[in-house]
Amino acid sequence: MGIFDRIAAKATPYEDEVDYEQYDQYPEEEYFEDEAPVAPLHSIPAVPEVARIVTVWVTDFKDVKDFATEYRHGLPVILNLSDATNEDRKRIVDFALGLVFGLEGAFSRISEDVFLLTPQAVKLDSMGAEEPHNFG
Structure with a gap:
């Protein structure tokens, strides 16, 4: 037997006869008796996942575009x-309030500045104190 014959013999799937009669000795009900019912599939709502939070230091009103663009993209x-x-x-706070109101989001004060x-798609939770913090 040459090398090509050995490669062809290994690559060829086995063609052994399978004796299916051995599986017929048990009734079909026994196989499916313990299976749990299959739950129907439900689609998951498409809520954007927050992958990052943008921090912007604004010193002048002409810089509002820096944070407005990011906020409009859902961040x-x-x-x-x-x-x-x-x-x-x-002026910046007034602009930010209008932007948030127009896109139905939330505006929260963390500190004075x-x-x-x-x-809208992001929920703000507060933890770590007995009384929940109200940032709004």
């Missing part, structure tokens, strides 16, 4: 206004 934004002037801070803009 939560931490808005830090610690370096903005009082006049710019008021830091705010959290949460899209």
Whole structure:
């Protein structure tokens, strides 16, 4: 037997006869008796998963596009206004409130100069204290 014959013999599937009569000795009911009913498939709602949170330091009103674009794409934004002037801070917060209201999200104050803009699809939970924190 040559090398090609040995390779062909190993590559060829076995053609042995299978004796199916040995499986007929048990009634069919015994095989399916203990199977649990199959639950129907349900689709999972398409909720975007938050993969990142954007932090933006805005010092001037002309920089609002930096966080507005990210928020419109469905990402939560931490808005830090610690370096903005009082006049710019008021305009930026007013713009951010309008943006959040228009996209049906949530606007939360974290500290005096830091705010959290949460899209509608993201739920904000609070943990670690007996009384829940109300950031809104």
